[in-house]
Structures are given as structure tokens and as C-alpha cells.
Amino acid sequence: MPYNQLIVPNMQDEVLRLSTNWRTLLDAMPEMVFLLKNDGAVQYMNRSAKACFGNACSQTVTESLKIIGKKCRERLPHSARSSVDDEVTEAFVDTTPVEYSSVPFVGYTGETLIMLVMRNITQRKNFERELLQFNTSIETILQQKIGELQASEEMRLRLSRQVNSLKSQLGHHHKADKMVGRSRKMRELREMIHQVSGSDATILVTGESGTGKELVANLIKATSSRDDKPFLKINCNAINDSLLEADLFGYEKGAFTGATTRKIGKFEVVDGGTILLDEIGDISPRMQVSLLRVLQNGEIIRVGGNEPLRVNVRVIAATNVDLAQAVKEKKFRLDLYYRLNIINIDIPPLRDRKEDIVELVSYFVNHYREAFKKEIDFVPKSIINRLLAHDWPGNVRELENVIQRAVLMAKGKMITEADLVFDQDPRVEQQHVDGFNIDEKIGELPLKSIVAEFEATIIHRALNKFSGNVSTAADQLKLGKTALYDKMKQHGISAKNIKQVKKA
Template identity: 75%
Template sequence: MDQPNLSTMQAEVDRLSTNWRTLLDAMPEMVFLVREDGGVEYLNRSARACFGDPCPEQVAAGLPPVCRDCRDSLSPAAAAPSVREAVLGSTPVEFSAVPFIGYTGERLIMLVMRDISQRKSYENELLQFNTSIETILSQKISELEASEVMRQKLSRQLNSLKMQLGHYHKADRMVGSSRKMRELREMIHQVAGSDATILITGESGTGKELVANLVQATSGREDKPFLKINCNAISDSLLEADLFGYEKGAFTGAQTRKIGKFEVVDGGTIFLDEIGDISPHMQVSLLRVLQNGEIIRVGGNEPVQVDVRVIAATNVDLAQAVKDKKFRLDLYYRLNIITIDIPPLRDRKEDIVELVSHFVNHYRLAFDKEIDFVPKSVINRLLLHDWPGNVRELENLIQRAVLMSKGKMITEGDLLFDQDPRMEQPVRNGFDLNGRLGSLPLKEILAEVETTVITETLRRCEGNVGLAATQLHIGKTALYDKMKQRGILPKVLRKPD
């Protein structure tokens, strides 16, 4: 009776064991049954696929430490087992452990593991990526810092080059890129930043006011008041009152105190054009301003402190004026701290093409003309001219030419040159041929001869064009055409009423 019962029980145990192993083999996780001595009792199919069967020594050697880490989980009263990580052989795993009693009563530890090699690979890649990002960012930041240093260096070099090459400031209205103009602009940028008095010299029509504008615009007083005074356009008494102001009762009509231009422009800049024409009395008053920074109002006794930068301009040779006792030597030295000399147009004729283009564009818009071409013959004619009136004379000529042109281009017939005021009027008894030979081409000599003859004839006829045409034996229309070409105006030759 007992024997069949034992057989039945053994069969039941075998059945349960088989079912238990079948269940574990069906699990995707790796399962180890480990004895208390660290020996491996069982590996399921997933574990065998990963590590092999029998279990490799290096893997088996790593199991006891894993079991020791999980010692607390062997107690049935312990909390739910935690998930931990370890490396078996070379395989990273994630595992949990639970106590297990074998069917024969032995105490076992069941380790349920998952291969996390792929996850670890992703984590390593992410770590490397983050490390790479930090490295890249650090590298880029270093590059940006280096670029900023380089940018600042290049910016300084660029500013230097702009000055050397005559960079056009937004307030620069001067036209021309010749060497002399580049040197002029460089000089302006070099001295504009100081508060020193500047004397601008040059012939009439060279653009002294444009230079003054650029000096002020590139100075530290750019956003401060800027006034321009033509000293030659105001009488001496009015100029003093205008510049320095006056006290009540200083003269007839002075009903109240009035501050002058120097006080109005305090903190800013004042431009005194034609400074060489002021009277000795005004020279003394101006010297006080330059020496002590103070003015005295007309009719007053108390000095008034002012902070004004003075820019002066003249076409007078002040050194010669000092020799001629027409200008004070001490004032000359005060004005002559920094001198900017503007070259005449005849010394920078390479700028004529640029100037012609500028003026043609300006006046064709002003007069609504469709001029879009200036032939080379016209340019050559302009290059041959001496330009005693400088840029102003060229502008006047182009203005007339644009206005008088009948087509879309300027012709030589549209060029009406001004008479050189420095030259004497044509002599009545003949033409100075010797003075022209060797210095002028035949075409210009003949043009001057014709101009002399027509002008003298009109003078004798007191500006009567019809009578002059009769005496010259040409038609009145033809004479008008020649007068237009030569810039001869009959009205200036008429006898005054």
C-alpha cells in the first residue's frame, strides 16, 4: 500500500518539476537558481542562450556577490525585492532576487535577470553625445570668444583703413577720391576729435564750408550746437554785437540784453568764414575768446565764460596779411594751431570726372532733364581748363550746361566758361599771342582770340548785339551762338543808364 503511494508522490513531484521548468523556460527573462554555496542549480532557456550551458566559470564566479547583495531579500518577510544592476562576465544585467525553497526542501535563491547591454550601449552613446555636446559647445564658445577678439581687431584695422583711404562719413559732402582728397579726409579725421582751433585755407570755391561741416560731424561735439558766420557779410559793428551780444542801452535800439552767437553755441562749435576780412577791433575781441575762453558783450564790462570750439576759414594769405600789418600776429598764431589746406581743383583734376557725374545727376533731377551722357570731348575740354573758380566754377558750368542742353547729352556748345577774374580784360590794341604760345593748344588760342574780338566789339557797341554783328560781318544769330559758347553776356557791356 505504501509503495504505490511513494511512486505516485514521486510521479507528482516529477510532474510538478517538469511543469515548473517548462514555465521558467517560457519566460523571456533569464532565471538562475543559486544554492547557498553559490553553485548554479538551474538556468532557464534564456539564461542558457545568453551565457551557455553549463554556466561559464566567470559568470558563476560573479553570482555569489550578487546573491550577497540580495541577502535581505531572502527573508519571506522582506519587502518586495528591488531591481539592481551588475555585470556577469562581460554582460551588463538588471536583476532581482527572491528566496526559493526547492521541492526537496533545499534553500535556493532565484535570480531573475534581463540583459541590458543595448540599453547600456544607448546610455554610453548618450553620455558620449552629451560629453561631445559640452566639448563642442566649449569649443564653439572658445571660437566665438576668439572671433570676437578678432572682430574687434579687424574693426580697429577697418577704422584705420577707412581713415587712410578717406572713408566717406555720412556728413561728408565732398566729392573726389584722388590722392589729395584722401589725404584731406585723413587729416580731417585725425584732428576732428580734439577741441583745438582749426584754420581752413584754400582758394575761393574749393569747399571750405564742406570741410568745416565734416570736422564738426566727426568731432566730440557732433550733437552740440553748430553755427556758421560769414564775417565778410556783416558790418563790423553788427558782427561784434551778433557774435558777443550786447547789454541794454549799449546803443540806440538796444532795449534789452541780448546774448550773442558765442553764448548761444556754448558747448558746441562756431564756424567763422572769411576770418581774414575782420577788422582790427574784431581781431582783439576774437583773440580774447581764443586765449581765455571769454567774451564781453557790447556795452558790458563783465567777461562771460564760454566753451566753444572755433573753426575759421579764409582764402586770404594770413601770413602775408601779418606782414602787411593787416592782421594781428598773436591772433594768427592762435588760429594757426591746426591748418587744413584744401587743394585747388587744378591740382586734382583726376576728380573732375567724378565731380561732373555728381553735378549732372543733381541738376538733371533739379531741372527735370534726361541727360544721361557726357562725351569724352567734353571731359577733355574740362580737363584742359585751369578752373580759377575751382569746384564752384565747375558746378556753375555744369548747371548751365544741363539747363541749356537740348538733347540727352551735354555738348561742347553747352559749355559756357566763366571769365577768369584774375586775368586783365582783353587789351584793345591787340592779343598777347606770345603769352599763349607753348602753353595752350591751337584750339584754345583761337577760342581766346575770338572771345577777345567779340568782347571788344560789343564793348565798342555798348552791348548792342545787332550793331556788333554788322561790324563783324556775321549774322546776329551766329553771333549769339558764339557768345553763348564763350560765356559772353552783353548786358555787362552795356552803357549804364
């Protein structure tokens, strides 16, 4: 018998033996293992994967794996298809949170596959959610969790780092801190304030109107070494230019008509303390020169005087004007801009920290129900969804106005759709629909939440376009009227409110 006829059965046996061995090895692994074809179909699942998702994957699980497989192939360079993608990535398979890494895999038939090594991180995500719910006794709670996870060294180290971070954040709490919100951006803002407040450097607080620049200035002063010294707030936009100079720097007797005596200015009054110059972007070129002298030399000259006077004042400036752009337009002095912008604290707009909206709503509802002697004790989810969908061009001040008005108008113990009236026409909001930034949301929200938010935006725009006419909007969206009503209810969208705004 020829040699090649003898070797073929042996080769088949060897292939079968190797195939059985690697399947046995993969089934013994505690991690989930998937082999995916080029089209995303599941070629193989090990025992751990079947225990989690079943012997036959559901359609939603299969779709999630296809998306993951596609991303893995995109990350692998064409010239290195045998390279291991050692990046550990978090994702959702249907509703199950997982983390995974991938590697190209050649099947025994020669087909190129993707091997996913995956771990179910539901328990870890639950722990992280628990951590966010507690703001007292946090160290005790976390240490208890660490003790319960002795089998996982990696998890213990991760939680230990989180303990230190949260202890640091708790250490930043101050009785003068009236800012509401515990989002990542607000935590970073508080950390920045506590980092720079101890110095005497000039601070420029920037942010859109209604973000709370005065609250930031109050906290800077309260956590500084000048807390027991005078603190004055000047709205530069509310005082006439000539009067502002006299108000800040004082004037000599006879400096102008009516100056019958010498008067000291605010900078002398607050000597040794702190002064807040709000709306600094609106001061005149003459005032800019005078202010530059204070910041450069610590000196002022009274109106009508010649002698410079030394003052020791910590300056906090605030503005919603883009000073860099104002410099380009020759409306603001470059040298003053540099003197003011030694430390810049930029306050995020409310639309960039929407996770704080629920806490802010609770705070304002509690405040105004006491002020108005109301008995409101419930805010429906549909109301919360509408508040979360709004773009908040007026930021926290606008939200406060909306809640104040809703509490005042509420007739029962809960806020209703009829009580919720926004300050701004929703037609202005449609400008932001095309700017829906998916990249910012990837990694921050699961796919379902991103799709739901985008869907709510499209439905709201369609209803607004057709003046709240649900039938027309459903027809244009190629959607059944009943289905559109269901989605409107799900997202807390009211056609009645849109019609009322259109009529106004």
C-alpha cells in the same frame, strides 16, 4: 714660332668663349636686358627683351630707350662710371610700362655701354588700375588678388600694404562727408580732418574761393566729440563791424540806441559746441582784439558790459585770404594769426586735382538733371576734355555753375558744345600757359599725356590769339589746316566757342 704668335689665337678663343658665355647667361635671365651705346642705339637685346619688343625694335621703342639711356648717364657721376645705379625707376617703353635699373658696361672692344635690366610691369599696373575702380568689398578683392600672386613675395607684401591703406581710407567715410573726389590730395585732406577733428584745438581752414571750406568745417564738426552740440556759421564779411561784435558777444541793455533789453550773443548760444567764423580775414582790428580774448582765455564781454563771461566753444575759422601776407601788411594781428593757425587745413584748388573732375561732373549732372527734370544720360569725351583743359579759377563752385547751366540749356539727352559756357574768358587762362609746369607732371603722367596736354594748351592759345580763325592759327603754327582740325577734334577744342567768347 714666337710666343706672341702662339698666344693670339688662344686670346681670340678666350674672348669668343667669354662673349658666348655672357650672352648665354643673359639670354637665360627672365628679365629683359639691353646694352645701349653712347648715342642710345641698341647694341644687344637678350631673349626676354626680344620676346617683348621683337628682334628689331620699332622706332618708338628705340626712341624710348634713347631717353632712358640718357637719363641713366646723367645720374652716373663722371668720377664713378663703374658705379652701379641701384635706383629702380619706372618708365614707358613706347606704351609698355616698365621698371629698370642700370649699370655701366664695358664691351669687349673697350666701348663704354649702359646695361639696362628691365622688367615689364604691365600686369602690376593693370592690378593697380583695378584697385582704383572698386570702392566696395575692397578687402575681399585685394585678398583674392594676393592669393593669385603667391609666386611673388614682393608683390604680396606691396598689395598687403595697400589693403591696410584702403581699409584705413574706408574707415574715414562718414555720412556727413559731402566732398566729392578720391584723388590723392582729397584722400590726404580727409585723413587730416579725421586726425584733428577729435581735439578741441582751433582749426584754420584755408583755400581759394569755391574750394569747399564750409564742407570741410561740416565734416570736422560731424566727426568731433561735439557732434551732438550746437553748431553755428557766421559769415564775418556779411555783417557790419559794430553789428558783428554785438551778434557774436551780445550786448547789455542801454549799450546803444535801440538796446532796450539784454541780448546774448552767438558765443553764448553755442556754448559747449562749435562756431564757424567764415571770411575771418576780413574782420576789423577791433574785432580781432575781441576774438583774441576768446581764443586766449575763453572769455567774452558783452557790448556795454564789464564782466567777462566764460564760454566753452570750439572755433573753426575759414578764409581765402593769405593771413601770413596780411600780417606782413599790418592788416592782421600776428598774435591772433598764431592763435588761429594752430592747425591749418589747406584745401587744394581744383586745378591741382583734375583727376576728380570726371567724378564731380557725374555728381553735378545727376543732381541737376533731377532738379530740372532732364533726361541727360551722356557727356561726350570732347566735353570732358574741355573741362579737363580749363584752369578753374573759381574751383568747384565754378564747375558746378558750368554744369548747372549746361544741364539747364541742354535740349536732348546729352550735353553739347553749345551748352558748355565757361564763367571766365579764356583770355585770362592764357596767363597760365607760360607757367605750364612740366616738373610737376613728370612722374604723374606718361610722356604721351604730358605732350598731349601741352599741345592742347598751345593750340587753344593760338586759336584764342587769332579769335578762332583756324586758317590763321594753322599758318602761324606751321601746320596744315586739316591737321589742325584733327588735333582740335582730338583735344575737344572748338573754334566756334572761342569766336563766341571773343564777340561777347
